[in-house]
Amino acid sequence: MDNSGGARSALIVGAGIAGLTAASALARRGWLVEVIEAGAEGATAGWGLSLTGPSLRALDGLGLADQCLAAGYGMSVITNVDADGAATPIGLPRLIGRDRPAMAGIARPELHRILRAEALRLGARTRHGLSVSRLDQGDGRVRAELTDGTTRDVELLVGADGIRSVVRDLIGRSAPIRYHGQMVWRALVPRPAWATGIHTFAGVGHQTGVVPISPSQAYVFLTENGVRPDVLPDADLAARMGELLAPFTGRAAEVRPEVARSGSVIRRPVQTAFVDAPWSAGTSVVIGDAAHAPSPQMASGAALAIEDGLVLAQELDRCEDVREALETFTERRRERCSVLVRTSVAIARLEQEQRHRDAYPLIETCHRRMAQPA
Ligand SMILES: Cc1cc2nc3c(=O)[nH]c(=O)nc-3n(C[C@H](O)[C@H](O)[C@H](O)COP(=O)(O)OP(=O)(O)OC[C@H]3O[C@@H](n4cnc5c(N)ncnc54)[C@H](O)[C@@H]3O)c2cc1C
Structure with missing residues (x-):
């Protein structure tokens, strides 16, 4: 029996930053959302994360920026100290208003706790210790075989399974991982x-x-x-x-x-990794690091992942045809994500060459670009 009441259904592979954000953004718009995650519940690695202005802005779009600021540490200045000890403080643009900080540092488990609680509150279901082993794209639907032998038949399949994405392979896309x-x-x-x-x-x-x-x-x-x-x-x-x-x-x-x-x-x-081909095939799509993984130097991979979840839901709202919406999603995201990945690679090279001062303008230009709306 179909209990969906006419709601559209989505299976999201990966309960990381991109997957949980997409889950909330879709569930909020009435989608029936299931998230499957290969890792155990609560297994997020415990290191910290910088949430830049665009991250906070995207989290604000989900109503979660203040929770993240309360769980983390808000700040508005970066001080770069050269090898000779000269310090250059840089004031950061406050993208979520003059009365709130420009960015935040947060423990990863705290961010995951907040994103997961919101997805569950909005009705998404999550299952851990589970992945996808096969995808068959039908006419407007995807049939997914899961690693526990069960299947799902959904309108939308989202691969949010990180830089080593299995979904990316299953939909016939490749992204060489560069060290x-x-x-x-x-x-x-x-x-x-x-x-x-x-x-x-x-x-x-x-x-x-x-x-x-x-x-x-x-x-x-x-x-x-x-x-x-x-x-x-x-x-x-x-x-x-x-x-x-x-x-x-x-x-x-x-x-x-x-x-x-x-x-x-x-x-x-x-x-780093970047999918040059379209990020979708039929009604399946990859988002977050699965589509575009920058190096950590710009501290913006999470920003792109959160923005992806929001923009994906917006495009699916705008266009009834899922296949078309996914194509528009990729078009809207490709250039921004590509610039960030390329810039992060350039910074890594300059750092290796000990040309830190040459990296600063690149970083500033890229942050200015990221400050533009997603
Ligand atoms: C050391 C380091 C520091 C960083 N620091 C920052 C920073 O300060 N600020 C910032 O913005 N970005 C930072 N980044 C980048 C940021 O962590 C990533 O861009 C972001 O986590 C991407 O989110 P995601 O959800 O796409 O992927 P992930 O966070 O990798 O999440 C993918 C999820 O999918 C699950 N998964 C994987 N394979 C499968 C499968 N086959 N089936 C089911 N589930 C699966 C994983 O267990 C995981 O939960 C850093 C990255 C690194 C490596």
Whole structure:
């Protein structure tokens, strides 16, 4: 029996930032939404995230910006400190109004908790430990075979399953994953009293910085240049990151002892991917990192993922024909996402060449571009 009451149905693969945002945006417009997630419930890695102005603006579109600001740490200034110690503070545009901060730092699990609670509140269902193994595109519907042997027959299939997207392969799209010779580190530390905004420190060989994510916590990031993407034992990470910070002086040196004893350190390869072909096939589409994964340097992958969810729902609202709506969605998103991925790659290269000052104008131009409406 069809219990849908005429509502359109969507299956979203991946309960990350893009998937949960799309779930809320669609459920709010009356879609019946199911989200399947390969990982276990509550398994989000515990490192911090910067939510730039466009992220906050998109979260505001979902009514969630204030919750994120309350759970995180609002700020409006980035201070870039050169290798010679010269500090350049940059005031950031306040995209959600003069009375609210320009951006926020937040712990990833906190952002996921907020996005998930909103999706559930709006009626979306989520299932964990589940993925998709086969997709058959019919006339205006998709039949999905799931890894537990069950099937779903839906009007819309959204692949929000990250940079290594399975859905991308299943719909016949490819995006080579490129490694850029850098590893990024994140360590959770107590927030230093002076860290009321983002600080970046250029060093000889590597660059580092501090981002507050709550009144009591901050994360220290470090980009390690010219290394192979190997895996180090978890038990060695804090000590090794401490060693990499040894050449830094000033405030960067102050956080070093806290990093070396941090219980939460991660190290990830700097990778990018971009789908050059259309992001949809029939009534299936990929969004977020599955379609366009920038490197972390612009701290804007989450912004694109959240915007994708909103814009997708808007286009599906505007156009009854799902296939057409998905094509318009890609057209509307492609250039913005491509610019961001290309800029992040260029910054990674300049960092490797120790040309930090050359990177600043690129970063500023790209942020200005991102400040334009999605
Ligand atoms: C170290 C690092 C730091 C970063 N810092 C920032 C930052 O400060 N600010 C910022 O804006 N961006 C940052 N980014 C980028 C940002 O994390 C991503 O752009 C963003 O998470 C993309 O969201 P997503 O939902 O598309 O993908 P993901 O966050 O990767 O979520 C994908 C989800 O799909 C699930 N999944 C994967 N495969 C399957 C499958 N086959 N079936 C079902 N589920 C599946 C995964 O478990 C996951 O839950 C950073 C990235 C890295 C690596």
